[in-house]
Amino acid sequence: MVSLDATPRPIDHVLRGAPDAAALVDRDGTVSHAEADAAVARLAGWLAGFGFAPGARVATWLPKTRIACWMPLAAARAGLVHVPVNPVLRRAQVAHILADSGASLLLTQATRAATLEPGDVPAACRIATDAGEGDALSRSAADPNALAAILYTSGSTGRPKGVMLSHANLWLGAVGVAHYLAIVPHDRVLAVLPLGFDYGQNQLFSTWAAGASVTPLDYLTPRDVVKAVTRFKATTLAGVPPLWTQLLESDWPEEATARLRRLTNSGGALTPAMVRALRTRFPQARIFAMYGLTEAFRSTFLNPDLIDARPDSIGRAVPFAEVLVVRPDGTAAAAGEAGELVHAGPLVAHGYWQDDERTASRFRPAPAHSRYGGVAVWSGDTVVADADGLLRFVGRDDEMIKSAGHRISPQEVEEVATAGAETAEAVAVGVPDARLGQAIVLVARGQAEGEPALRARLKRDLPAYMQPARIEWRAALPRNANGKLDRSAIAAAVRA
Structure with a gap:
């Protein structure tokens, strides 16, 4: 090794x-x-x-x-x-x-x-x-x-x-x-x-x-x-x-x-x-x-x-990294409390090339309780650490769905949607709604014939406020240059 x-x-x-x-x-x-x-x-x-x-x-x-x-x-x-x-x-x-x-x-x-x-x-x-x-x-x-x-x-x-x-x-x-x-x-x-x-x-x-x-x-x-x-x-x-x-x-x-x-x-x-x-x-x-x-x-x-016991976890810090879960006021979040993932240590990049404004927004001084100090990456991602220090990814701040006073992680909806046979890929998107603030639209790869079974599972496994207002079916979902689902393109198409 x-x-x-x-x-x-x-x-x-x-x-x-x-x-x-x-x-x-x-x-x-x-x-x-x-x-x-x-x-x-x-x-x-x-x-x-x-x-x-x-x-x-x-x-x-x-x-x-x-x-x-x-x-x-x-x-x-x-x-x-x-x-x-x-x-x-x-x-x-x-x-x-x-x-x-x-x-x-x-x-x-x-x-x-x-x-x-x-x-x-x-x-x-x-x-x-x-x-x-x-x-x-x-x-x-x-x-x-x-x-x-x-x-x-x-x-x-x-x-x-x-x-x-x-x-x-x-x-x-x-x-x-x-x-x-x-x-x-x-x-x-x-x-x-x-x-x-x-x-x-x-x-x-x-x-x-x-x-x-x-x-x-x-x-x-x-x-x-x-x-x-x-x-x-x-x-x-x-x-x-x-x-x-x-x-x-x-x-x-x-x-x-x-x-x-x-x-x-x-x-x-x-x-x-x-x-x-x-x-x-x-x-x-x-x-x-x-x-x-x-x-x-x-x-x-x-x-x-x-991984069998904790398939929803992203684990702990890799070697040479310090990973912190931070409240909005910069203090350390408690176990079970959601906070922003902040990364400090020698793996932190040197900023964005010729872009001082975006560098200043993402690369900022590490929280006071960081053992490395210096410049840290404030990820914009929300995570939760359990009592054992294992982290669970909740979502990106700019992707969180705010519906009826709830902050909803798209990932939570997507995990339930893809747990059955109806679809292997799905993206949850928040769209403007006069009553709720945002309503959930689920974009799924598959056939509309599977919707009744998918709806039944969603109602069984998710609370009412996390139910999609509608499900849109696609033969394929777009991907970006790195092979990931292109969430921005999917969201833009839904909101168009």
């Missing part, structure tokens, strides 16, 4: 497995840790050849190629700041990220570059459609507090904003996750999440920090994931709830379900019904429920031994 050494290093040092051990396995074969580090060194030399100033931003808009995997480390080794762009984004979003970050280089594919229109690429930004090789650079000696990456959020509630991450943020996040997941050198992690997503990028770093190997996968259908687990003998799979829903609806060979030893979830809460389904489908796997946000990378995880 990876030791919890709290001394951060430059992130390009993360390839630290045995030289001959596999670091990456894909359709083209196996790359050892030594070969991967050599590839990073040559790619860093190519980047250095452009003569960019230290700290210049270099963007990648690529699928999960080997180059895309090496670039976060190569940019750091060359003294540059990496800006990964999710490959599912379109030209307008890419143009915003290039302009906002002040990127000096965009490394992409010719087919993607061809979609960009005049004015999309700043005049000072070069475009490269093939990465070259230069003189190999030795490992970085950068200050761990120096900026290493800018990760842009998906932008479902406005234009994407860039979160500034240091070498220390990335390094400690990798070491901490590798430790609590207990990744070992013989593990093989199937990386299906976007590399521009903090959770997806950490799959690379935490795997390599443990000396294990990663298989990057771009997939079109859930069946592609099933096949890859089988073909590449994956032991570890990370996902978000919509992906788990799709995978649970797929056929799995026994060989694949028996091989998986570790399932990790973030980007949304697992419902109790989903936990039961995952337990049945993957009986050998330990299920790690996690909570995090890009601004602080990861905040909590639940010990898999507790």
Whole structure:
């Protein structure tokens, strides 16, 4: 198991497995840790050849190629700041990220570059459609507090904003996750999440920090994931709830379900019904429920031994994190009392790139009772800690439904809605109502024929004030660039 050494290093040092051990396995074969580090060194030399100033931003808009995997480390080794762009984004979003970050280089594919229109690429930004090789650079000696990456959020509630991450943020996040997941050198992690997503990028770093190997996968259908687990003998799979829903609806060979030893979830809460389904489908796997946000990378995880008894819990703080439940007056909330989740410690990002106003609203001084102090991330998420210190996610302040004097967590309605056979995915939305303030609309994936049975369960398991005023049925629900349900788009459509 990876030791919890709290001394951060430059992130390009993360390839630290045995030289001959596999670091990456894909359709083209196996790359050892030594070969991967050599590839990073040559790619860093190519980047250095452009003569960019230290700290210049270099963007990648690529699928999960080997180059895309090496670039976060190569940019750091060359003294540059990496800006990964999710490959599912379109030209307008890419143009915003290039302009906002002040990127000096965009490394992409010719087919993607061809979609960009005049004015999309700043005049000072070069475009490269093939990465070259230069003189190999030795490992970085950068200050761990120096900026290493800018990760842009998906932008479902406005234009994407860039979160500034240091070498220390990335390094400690990798070491901490590798430790609590207990990744070992013989593990093989199937990386299906976007590399521009903090959770997806950490799959690379935490795997390599443990000396294990990663298989990057771009997939079109859930069946592609099933096949890859089988073909590449994956032991570890990370996902978000919509992906788990799709995978649970797929056929799995026994060989694949028996091989998986570790399932990790973030980007949304697992419902109790989903936990039961995952337990049945993957009986050998330990299920790690996690909570995090890009601004602080990861905040909590639940010990898999507790997930059957506490499927609604997001657990306790991860290594190197301090997680506080705070009242509106800044004091500590008592056990059983709802409060805002505040994250302090060395995983806290350095704010939003060139956005002082939004930085000041989210990154504020830690509460007086924080052991770390300094700047903390005030998440805007409401949680409750029980007497044992286990946290339960209640909802986001901006998503809470205020109806007839009650504050209602959409998640509570959604968990009951998805506990039966009528629908596997649902989103609860508050809409203006003259009598109630807000009424609940439930948007569910499925057929309207299932509504009587769903209504019956909702009436049985939820109080009257939490009953949806109406249920809207959809054949599919929209997702954002990171594969999560696009709650903002769903809410906008309902309220239109």
